[in-house]
Amino acid sequence: MKVITHKEVAELVKPCTTLMIGGFLGVGTPEGIIDQLIENGVENLTVIGNDTAFEDRGIGKLVKNRLCRKVIVSHIGTNPETQRQMIAGELEVELVPQGTLAERVRAGGAGLGGILTPTGVGTVVENGKQVMEIDGKKYLLELPIRADVALIKAKKCDYYGNLVYNLTATNFNPLMVLAADMVIVEVEEIVPVGTLTPDEIKTPGVLIDYVVVSGVK
Amino acid sequence: MPVDPKEKIARRVAYELKEGYLVNLGIGLPTLVANYIPEGVHVYFQSENGIIGMGPEPEKGFENKDLTNAGAGFVTALPGAMTFDSAFSFILIRGGHLDVTVLGGLQVDEEGHLANWMVPGKMVPGMGGAMDLVTGANKVIVAMTHTAKGEPKIVKKCSLPLTSVRRVDLIVTELAVIQPIDEGLLLKEISEETTLEEVLRLTEARLIVSSELARF
Numbered sequence: 001m002k003v004i005t006h007k008e009v010a011e012l013v014k015p016c017t018t019l020m021i022g023g024f025l026g027v028g029t030p031e032g033i034i035d036q037l038i039e040n041g042v043e044n045l046t047v048i049g050n051d052t053a054f055e056d057r058g059i060g061k062l063v064k065n066r067l068c069r070k071v072i073v074s075h076i077g078t079n080p081e082t083q084r085q086m087i088a089g090e091l092e093v094e095l096v097p098q099g100t101l102a103e104r105v106r107a108g109g110a111g112l113g114g115i116l117t118p119t120g121v122g123t124v125v126e127n128g129k130q131v132m133e134i135d136g137k138k139y140l141l142e143l144p145i146r147a148d149v150a151l152i153k154a155k156k157c158d159y160y161g162n163l164v165y166n167l168t169a170t171n172f173n174p175l176m177v178l179a180a181d182m183v184i185v186e187v188e189e190i191v192p193v194g195t196l197t198p199d200e201i202k203t204p205g206v207l208i209d210y211v212v213v214s215g216v217k
Numbered sequence: 218m219p220v221d222p223k224e225k226i227a228r229r230v231a232y233e234l235k236e237g238y239l240v241n242l243g244i245g246l247p248t249l250v251a252n253y254i255p256e257g258v259h260v261y262f263q264s265e266n267g268i269i270g271m272g273p274e275p276e277k278g279f280e281n282k283d284l285t286n287a288g289a290g291f292v293t294a295l296p297g298a299m300t301f302d303s304a305f306s307f308i309l310i311r312g313g314h315l316d317v318t319v320l321g322g323l324q325v326d327e328e329g330h331l332a333n334w335m336v337p338g339k340m341v342p343g344m345g346g347a348m349d350l351v352t353g354a355n356k357v358i359v360a361m362t363h364t365a366k367g368e369p370k371i372v373k374k375c376s377l378p379l380t381s382v383r384r385v386d387l388i389v390t391e392l393a394v395i396q397p398i399d400e401g402l403l404l405k406e407i408s409e410e411t412t413l414e415e416v417l418r419l420t421e422a423r424l425i426v427s428s429e430l431a432r433f
Contacts, residue, residue: 028283
């Protein structure tokens with residue numbers, strides 16, 4: 001793990017990158033990293049996340065600043081700009097049921113070839129997918145998903161990069177850490193190694209490539 | 218004093234919640250159900266963004282930016298609460314561990330199918346967790362107004378995209394309590410403020426009127 005500045009993060013994330021970004025309506029999203037991507041105008045991004053949050057928050061800010069080519073999310077209802085760009089044909093939106101998205105990300109990080117879920121059977125979500133019957137019940141084969149870079153938010157880490165999340169800001173973050181080639185984490189503070197108990201560490205630092213501290217440019 | 222339709226619905230839904238249940242309330246009208254849990258009944262509220270033991274909105278000045286509900290509104294964590302990641306949250310939902318989900322609806326039809334996530338060409342919010350909730354919860358309760366701008370929402374066949382092909386368990390409106398069964402939609406209760414004729418007139422779907430029709 002290497003501690004870097006926000007400016008250095010933006011240099012690591014090139015245009016046309018596929019990103020996974022943690023957060024649920026902006027809660028648990030690395031806002032500082034997103035602001036830096038906007039400042040640097042990193043465009044043509046494909047973003048995988050729970051939702052497109054709000055126009056002034058989280059992934060919503062990337063959409064508002066027209067930096068996304070495609071978003072793969074479960075919900076866009078709180079961001080009118082996403083709907084506007086989608087209807088105008090300026091932004092591709094792939095809607096995925098939230099539980100399916102979580103499992104696809106998990107599968108991507110767990111070395112699995114896909115997952116079988118009953119969610120979406122018989123609905124438009126089924127279109128183009130393989131339906132499998134197991135013990136008389138129908139399931140959709142949903143494929144794993146991975147990204148070039150995961151942008152993660154954690155409450156704090158130590159100098160090994162061991163992560164501690166906070167309350168409902170956890171959401172997709174621990175899953176996305178495992179499903180990207182490069183992992184960049186924004187934390188609120190870095191604490192000495194040994195001050196975190198083994199039990200409170202939810203993601204081992206060995207999986208983390210870079211850490212930035214919120215507010216430290 | 219006229220009865221507020223949303224309060225009427227929330228109060229009736231709350232009556233369905235039993236001791237020890239794990240319950241997920243959707244954003245909007247379903248959230249109101251938490252205000253009317255019968256005295257002495259203790260239930261656990263789960264929210265798909267990753268918490269069991271979610272409590273009410275905190276007083277001003279006590280908000281925690283990392284403690285929210287699925288609508289990004291500030292909440293509290295009751296003693297004994299636990300937070301977790303999104304995969305675990307949907308394991309609870311899909312894996313048969315969630316006793317009840319209460320969701321809003323745009324349409325429900327004679328087969329008990331719910332449509333509540335998009336109006337093609339008009340409103341595409343996305344399904345969020347709704348498809349998993351309706352597919353996976355042990356009991357699905359639809360809490361919605363009986364009509365929208367005078368148009369029936371309980372219809373012969375949903376014209377809007379379905380949320381799931383799983384039959385919902387109960388429909389509660391300000392006028393009626395309806396249980397989808399094999400034969401169709403069983404009208405079990407009508408409100409004190411309505412008549413059977415009015416309920417039938419405001420419902421497009423065929424209703425089977427229970428021989429033990431009750432009032433609520």
